[in-house]
Amino acid sequence: MINVDPITYLYTVLLLSMAVNLGIALYGIFYRPSLIKKIIALTIFSDTANTFAIIIGYTRWASPSKPVQPPVLTKLNVTRQDITEFASNAVDPLPQALVLTAIVIGLAVTLFLVFLTLQIYRLYKTTDVREIARLRG
Amino acid sequence: MNGRIIGIVVIVLFITLFSLVIALGGLGYDLPMERVRLIARTYLSIAYNPFNRNYTVMSPEVVTSIVWDFRGLDTLFETVVFYLAIIGSVVLARGLKSSPPEKKIESYGLSLIVKTVTRITIGMIIAIAASIALHGHLTPGGGFQGGAVAAIAPLLVLVIFSRYYLENLGVKKNVMLAIRSIGLLGIGLTGFSVLLIGLFSGVNAYVFQNQPKPGAPVGLPYKFNGALISGTLWFFNLFEMMAVAAGFTIVFLLLSIPERDVLEQLKEEADKH
Amino acid sequence: MIDPELLVFGLLGFLGLVSVVATYLAITEKNLIKAVLYSAIQSTVYAFIYYLLMAPDIVLVYVPVAVGLYPAVILFLIHKTEKEERD
Numbered sequence: 001m002i003n004v005d006p007i008t009y010l011y012t013v014l015l016l017s018m019a020v021n022l023g024i025a026l027y028g029i030f031y032r033p034s035l036i037k038k039i040i041a042l043t044i045f046s047d048t049a050n051t052f053a054i055i056i057g058y059t060r061w062a063s064p065s066k067p068v069q070p071p072v073l074t075k076l077n078v079t080r081q082d083i084t085e086f087a088s089n090a091v092d093p094l095p096q097a098l099v100l101t102a103i104v105i106g107l108a109v110t111l112f113l114v115f116l117t118l119q120i121y122r123l124y125k126t127t128d129v130r131e132i133a134r135l136r137g
Numbered sequence: 138m139n140g141r142i143i144g145i146v147v148i149v150l151f152i153t154l155f156s157l158v159i160a161l162g163g164l165g166y167d168l169p170m171e172r173v174r175l176i177a178r179t180y181l182s183i184a185y186n187p188f189n190r191n192y193t194v195m196s197p198e199v200v201t202s203i204v205w206d207f208r209g210l211d212t213l214f215e216t217v218v219f220y221l222a223i224i225g226s227v228v229l230a231r232g233l234k235s236s237p238p239e240k241k242i243e244s245y246g247l248s249l250i251v252k253t254v255t256r257i258t259i260g261m262i263i264a265i266a267a268s269i270a271l272h273g274h275l276t277p278g279g280g281f282q283g284g285a286v287a288a289i290a291p292l293l294v295l296v297i298f299s300r301y302y303l304e305n306l307g308v309k310k311n312v313m314l315a316i317r318s319i320g321l322l323g324i325g326l327t328g329f330s331v332l333l334i335g336l337f338s339g340v341n342a343y344v345f346q347n348q349p350k351p352g353a354p355v356g357l358p359y360k361f362n363g364a365l366i367s368g369t370l371w372f373f374n375l376f377e378m379m380a381v382a383a384g385f386t387i388v389f390l391l392l393s394i395p396e397r398d399v400l401e402q403l404k405e406e407a408d409k410h
Numbered sequence: 411m412i413d414p415e416l417l418v419f420g421l422l423g424f425l426g427l428v429s430v431v432a433t434y435l436a437i438t439e440k441n442l443i444k445a446v447l448y449s450a451i452q453s454t455v456y457a458f459i460y461y462l463l464m465a466p467d468i469v470l471v472y473v474p475v476a477v478g479l480y481p482a483v484i485l486f487l488i489h490k491t492e493k494e495e496r497d
Contacts, residue, residue, distance in 0.1 A: 006416060009156060011168055011423075012160050013423040015156075016156045017423075020430050024433050025433065027437065033495070034495040036442055036488060036492075037445065040484065044437075044452065051459065057463075057465075058464070059171060060415070061415050064414060070464040072199065073198075078185065088172070091465070093199040094177055094180065096467055097203040100468065101211055101212065103468075103471055104281060105215060105219075107475060108223075111226060112222045115391075117487060118490060121490070126492075127492055141438060148434060149430070392483065393486065
């Protein structure tokens with residue numbers, strides 16, 4: 001009656017829950033009045049974007065007894081056949097390298113935002129954006 | 138409380154049923170994919186390939202070889218961005234000092250049980266961080282991973298003992314700034330090392346080069362006394378770990394100055410004008 | 411026997427749903443200290459997802475940064491400024 005591949009269904013559940021995470025984090029950045037809550041929502045947003053990139057690099061297994069491998073070679077005296085078998089059995093390494101750079105840059109921006117929030121509190125004595133907008137003019 | 142439970146149930150039901158609709162209707166192509174892309178297969182087969190010495194990196198860990206050799210300039214600029222963020226934070230907190238302690242230093246902090254357990258685990262944390270960083274070309278790990286783990290140790294000492302204890306041990310802001318500058322200088326020098334070797338022997342060479350390439354037949358050795366060090370990758374990991382751990386320690390030292398000291402010093406400066 | 415690939419994907423789908431619950435609770439919570447703790451729970455679930463997707467370098471970066479450094483820095487900030495979010 002209903003014939004749906006269970007693996008495709010579960011993969012769609014994962015992708016859709018990441019998309020809903022993205023939506024909730026964007027709502028948190030726009031509609032919550034506290035500066036600290038905005039910083040927390042920004043970190044959730046950037047982590048979810050990195051997860052999307054890593055999900056793209058995963059592949060199906062070749063057969064139920066030969067699972068996919070992480071991109072690390074485990075033997076040091078290799079033959080040519082070892083190398084071709086490793087290249088057809090491993091996960092994509094390029095998104096992982098780009099996500100590493102993205103995590104570091106997100107961390108640097110968040111540290112700087114924390115110091116700016118501290119300075120705003122010392123000057124205006126509040127972290128509520130509506131009060132700050134009212135005080136300025 | 139009731140409103141939140143209803144919200145959670147609605148969102149979970151929405152995700153499970155909507156994905157059933159999408160999977161039934163068909164997406165037009167197979168998800169997830171069956172084989173990796175061509176560029177991934179190329180990177181996987183030339184990262185450690187003793188039969189093709191012109192293009193290989195001689196490091197069995199493919200992600201580290203992409204980060205420091207195939208796309209090394211990306212990582213250089215990422216390190217520069219991190220450095221600028223730390224410098225911005227130091228500028229925003231310039232001229233602030235913390236007042237000397239009022240009681241004896243041993244009476245600050247948490248209880249005796251916590252302090253004894255922390256003394257044992259701090260050594261283990263630093264040993265594991267060094268192992269992750271220096272084996273980055275053989276196992277998963279690398280410079281940034283080891284530096285982030287090594288920055289947890291000063292944070293623990295700061296919270297459990299006190300800030301005055303940490304400064305008595307010699308971990309001050311200026312010392313950490315000096316260690317960070319040595320790490321960044323090391324990264325710059327390692328990037329230029331093969332170019333200098335090529336300059337002094339009269340051969341063609343490039344910046345950020347690791348192994349010999351067609352048209353530029355110099356490079357650093359990939360084995361040292363029988364152990365694999367993969368040319369410039371080991372030195373990059375070592376200097377990056379020093380730079381990252383020192384940078385995080387500076388941020389924690391600046392954030393832990395007590396607030397009433399800061400407000401006093403800001404008021405004194407405002408009164409002077 | 412159950413197909414092991416089906417087991418891995420089933421675990422991935424379940425962990426995705428748990429992370430959605432943790433994010434929703436983190437954004438709609440008024441007490442800021444509890445919000446930081448819910449965000450640390452969500453980061454732990456993400457680290458488990460990265461491990462199942464065969465990315466060990468990312469797990470080694472993510473666990474000290476998102477479960478150790480982010481909550482520590484934001485807890486310093488909350489201690490120095492306000493602890494409750496107003497309406």
